Amino acid sequence: MRFLKLLYLLLVDTGQSIWLFLPGRKKRLGGKRTMAKLILSTGNIVSGGPSIIRKPGAYRSNLELTNSLRSNFLAAQEDYATAAADDEAQDGKLHANGGVENGAAKSNGNALHVNTETGGRPPVSVWTAEEDGALYVPRIDWSEAGLQEEPSQYSITVKLFFLPSASVERRAQFAKEALDLVLKELDAPAIDLLIVSFPGMSFEGDCEWEADRHNAVQGNDEQELATWAAIEDLHRAGLAKSIGLAEFGSEKLARFLQRVQVRPSVNQINIKNCCNVPPPLTKLAKEEGIELLAHSDCIDILPEGTLRELLGQGLGGAGILADPETGAGGLKGDLAPQWVAKYTAVVRDRGVIENKGYFAGAELTEG
Amino acid sequence: MGLLALGTALDWPEAKTKAHHVRAWGIKQLLEIWNKAKVKERDAMLWGDEVEYLVVTYSKDDPKVLLSLRQADILAALAGDKDLAKEVTPPASPVFHPEFGRFMLEATPGKPWGIDFKELLHVEPDMKLRYVHQSARVRILLLTRRRRAIAKDHMLPNEYPITLTTFPRIGSPGVFTEPHYPVSGPKLRSQFVPDEIANPHIRFPTLAANIRSRRGRKVQVNVPVFRDENTPWPWKDPTVNYDLHNWPEDDDVRNGAAPDNFIHMDAMAFGMGSCCLQITFQAKNITEGRKMYDQLSPLGPILLALTAATPIYKGFLADTDVRWNQISKAVDDRTAEELGEKPLQNDRWRIPKSRYASNSTYISEDPRLREEYLDPNLVIDPEIKQQLLDGGMDDRLATHFAHLFIRDPIVIFNEDLEVLDLSKTDHFENIQSTNWQHMRFKPPPADNNIGWRVEFRPMEIQITDFENAAFSVFMVLITRVILSFDLNFYIPITKVDENMETAHKRDAVLQEKFWFRRNLFSSRPSRGSGSGTNTPRSGGGGSRANSRPPSPVGPVEDEYKLMTVNEVINGDEEGEFPGLIPLVESYLDSVNVDVATRCQLARYLDLIRKRANGELWTAARWIREFVKGHEGYRRDSVVSEEVNKDLVGKVIEIGEREARGEGFKGLGRGVEKLLGGF
Structure with a gap:
């Protein structure tokens, strides 16, 4: 060597x-x-x-x-x-x-x-x-991988961004790959929450009301449902204790919920200055027991x-x-980013972020 | 204030002879608790706020607003209310405590808060006021809007709990308390306030009397007067009585205790009668506690300036904005020798600061703590330090306690000196809790499983519970940011002292600059440098997190510079210094917070952002402008009864608005500059 x-x-x-x-x-x-x-x-x-x-x-x-x-x-x-x-x-x-x-x-x-x-x-x-x-x-x-205390002391969240340039069919593989890397990096047997973010969706507008309306026609329901099935598998395998979505407005979420086996426990939305979550979304989330989390992530996270x-x-x-x-x-050759995984490990009862980082997968094609 | 055991309190001459006894036992108790608790690990982040209230009597028809001295009756009513306990559990009902001033109440949450972000939103409702008449509807509201409401519920209809730091006309000639008592009593010997102004519990008058006695004269609380257009100059405090001959201490003013251009006050009540907003945090272990103590220290003066709320004393506009130095002087028990006014003969050392002052030590064993940050002239008791070292304590912590233990205990109960009880901490606490520094490092109490705690003490109480919640929650988030991002706020401790003085200046929040560290981030841990010094994970396993950086190099003077509060809080324009609020936002971006909580937290951060950048006024500024704009003000620095009544009336009105959840719009008198659109 x-x-x-x-x-x-x-x-x-x-x-x-x-x-x-x-x-x-x-x-x-x-x-x-x-x-x-x-x-x-x-x-x-x-x-x-x-x-x-x-x-x-x-x-x-x-x-x-x-x-x-x-x-x-x-x-x-x-x-x-x-x-x-x-x-x-x-x-x-x-x-x-x-x-x-x-x-x-x-x-x-x-x-x-x-x-x-x-x-x-x-x-x-x-x-x-x-x-x-x-x-x-x-x-x-x-x-040097691992956390300072027992993994059970942490709340570990992974947000997985599927990127627009990547193959939809291989999302299951990407998800497994990303999750494996995080688990290896944190030396933990499972994570607490896996949030998936699909390309082409946003929750942005001058006001959240507008965002909710725009959102209804964004993304691709079929592809997202197919991907969700793979995410459900990770949950069933015990690797992600709960699973969630990002950027789903009320209409999209309602459609989605009718067709999934494992329900998302959270829906992460991007809120801007006006802190008015559209009432239909608040109502739906409350009825369905889905927690609305705030985030400020960029949709086009790795162009x-x-x-x-x-x-x-x-x-x-x-x-x-x-x-x-x-x-x-x-x-x-041509370089195509495929996914990004943001992970955080927060000490549960102390609110201290001990570890936060990103993995990103990309593919280089020569030919 | 704790420690309200009953017994025979010794007068100073006798207490003095027992001081060494108390210190010796206090150190034994400290070593006992330190040995027991130094291995405590993984305590949860718990925290509590303390809000102190003045109780005033006010009615629209009465030209006078007065301090109510019914503390004992109110507390008795609170304690005797069985419905209260029933109604407000869960969660636990707030706890009310007596304070030094008989016109004060202190309220704390019934149980400590955790770090669940949703729980942060419970703080404000808990603090809030609901006017409680006898209707059932309001009874129900009690469940959610509690602390201030509960206090109000147990007062007379014309009594109100308000959160001004000081009562503007305390100590003014004439009647300012209900009931009224004559001044010049045997305990305080004050020519401005009666003995009855202090809590009658034996501890409090003894504290005041023994401080006076140890000092050899009355305390001198002199605060520079604000010079307005019509203020006579030089200004001689017109309320000082030079012809009083009841007590030997009445000579003080004839001996120059009341210099020109200063508002003169002469009793502990002028300081200890101030209301503060204090936050106590539980650390996961002693190491984290020591780190938080150090890292929060340099933030003290910044938060003091940012919460400034004390521009009036004894009926005059002062030229300073905060309460701190007045409290410091109000409990200053140093003798002439200790003050350096006479050569040392009977006393052991000169002491540069009052027992109530900015803290003089850093206590962490953090490798980022450079020797140069420490005060080379720190006064310590070398014998005490040696005892602690012999007991196994490390040098830095031993130095800290040997510094606190240069003080005498002030209140000693004879009964406590019979047997040394190592399962208690009373003697240790006797010294510890009368060192009122801007940070306090609190060992666990002897008798339960509470962890190591750190108390952040400099903030001034704010007029509304919204503001008090905002500053409390902000400080909680700052501690999480410090620990998560491993921030480094160290500057030489003497620069913190300097900042503390700067924070007193009028409108320091906008007009002054403070020493602050340029680079808060530790240097990047190099690969392969090993794991941190945190709680070891059983069964090994390292972490990339928090690897210790290499020792810093370069001149200490290059590490800090003068910054405005706005730069510290919001970041500088060049983008070199990130600002505390952007750091808090980065933290919040990295944790899971529900939308409603995030929005409420954003409101809190917004308030602080705007106070720092001048968009909104501090309470001190608002009060000044209120006085200035009042038709009864004659530009002579005098805050008359009429102005005082309207000011307190406006504060009550703001409180009522808040209690009804109606916002602060349309209140006039500049309230919109204090509270904006919140």
Whole structure:
């Protein structure tokens, strides 16, 4: 492994493609298309500083997500570059002691040296990881996963955003994938609440009344019901103690309730300054025992362009994707974000948010 | 105020000889409770508010509004009401307590609040006033609108509980209490207020008398007078009587106790008769409690300025806006030697602050706490500290208690000195509870399973329960924000003192700047730096959360700067400092809150936002403007009986409006600038 890393550093320094060293990542899915799965993560953002702050006027979760992804990428690059440099130094010594050819160590030193001098990024493989057929950006040290107290002390909520560019048929898979990641990250057997947010729906308007009317014709009932069945399965499997919806107005919710097996326990809506929930929705929620929760999340939480920018070669990008102009420097192809999972673990009887973060799944298609 | 045991209270000369005895036993009790409770873990977040009321008599036809001294009767009526207990359970009925002033009541919730967000909305109704006549309809309303209503229900028809910090004309010549008593009694020896103004329980007059006696003269509560167009200058307090010869202390004013341009007051009642809004939080363990104590300390002066409500004393407009320093002076028991006026001969040390003052210590073992934040001149009792260290306590906490224990106990009951009972904390509390600092770190009581608590004490009481609920809930949310985001508010403790002084200035909320930390966030924990110091999860298992940051570097002076209250609360324009309200909103965005609750919380945050940015006035500003705009005011700083009556009348009217749930619109007299569209 260490040897591979050394070799890798050498080759990156000479401009070789990183693809060489990530064998088995690409999957052939028929035809000429190849796909790669990316798992992006923010880590715990509650004690991570400014990315949690909601600035006046720009308070949507998409900013929180992109800011915290960006800062986590940067942090991982710093941390792992330092770790790699330490390893290098260590290796150099060992090699020298062992009488191994000095050239390798020297070159490595140069490689890192160049990076820091030019302000360039450390090599991608240092701070990302290939695991179970997915590229983790950044890599995750699962040995540090978990919460400080027993999982039962927490209320764990996951809000899963299905993104518009992703396949509707694969939503069940996405949901399982997302939930598994959160459970692994928090080292918990189950979560308390899983909220799903479908694309194309909003609860926005000058007033909530208007929002309720607009909402009635948004989304796609059939697709949402099909997805809900998969969410019900997660609930039945004991992975999510309760399940809920987001952005359902009174008409849509009424239609939905008639056709589901497991009823949503909450409906999350975006409220603006006028705190008037439309009476039909209040009434329905009360009658049906559905709690109306407030949120301020953005519907379009991770647009393709934003993701491309985050991972690209530009200023503030993570340098994972190839430069679209020159084709140089990283992964090539079309990048499609598929889902985003926001998770929070709140200590139940103390109201302290101990862990909050995001996972996002994306797929890169080359062909 | 607690601790109302009966017994033989010692007069000062004798109490003084027992002071060391009480301290020695107090330290033993402290070590006992500390040893027992230092391992307490995972206590829930519980909290309680204390609202203090003045009781006034008011009727439209009577030209005078007076302080009612019927506290004891009202409390007896409250205690004797069996229906009350029946009607208001569940939830538990509020608890009423006597306070120092015989015209005061203190009410607390019947049981502590939790952190369930819906529960936060119960606070305001609990505080609220419902005028209770004998009708059944109102009886039912009692169930929901309770605390103030219940108090009112047990008063005479012309008595009203109001939440002004001070009665504007307390201590003015003539009649200001009902019933009226002559001044210059043996306990207070005040030329402005009668002894009967204090709660008759032996503890209170003894407290006042022993403070005076220890000090060697009366307390001197001098507050600068506000200089208006027609205020004579230099201004000599016209109410001071220089010809009184009843007590030796009557010489005080002849010896310069009442300087020019200051409103002069001479009794504990002028300070301890003020009403405050205090919040106590239970921490999950001692570590979290110490952290909250430290982190809330720098917020004290900010919240003091933001809640300013005390612009009038003894019938004159003052040049300050808050009560704090007046209380500080009203219970200042320091001798001339301790004050540094005479060389030390009989006393042990010079003491820079009154027993009632901003706190002088940080107590957490947080690695972010730099040595430079501590006060290098902190006075401690080294022997006491050594005893605590020998008992196993760490240096920082031992220093804190060794600082509190530089004080003498003021009220000592002879009966308590016979046997040391380690299952009690009475001797410890004797010292602890007469250190009235702006934060208080409270060890668990001896006899139950309550956890470590922290009390936030600087806020001024607000006129309406809506405002009191808003500030209470805001502080609760701030504590959750501090713990969730692991915020760091540390600045040198002496800068907090400075801020406390700044908070007194007229309209400090808009006109002044306060030292505040620039960067609240801890540096990002580096990967692989291990887990935090929180409660360990049994069976191992780390967490990425709250990893300790590396020790800070760089000059301390670069860590803080002067900010306005608006910047602290709402954030700065450059976007460098986030602001407390945006942080609270970020917190609320991250937890599950139902829509109705979120909207109500938004109202509370809105009030605070607007008070900070000047869109709305503080109570202090409103009262000033009320006086200024009153036809009976002659621009001479005098708040006449006529103005006082109308002011209190307006406060009662606001309360009645609130009780009826009708909002505050159309009340006139600038009420819309105080309460806006709420």
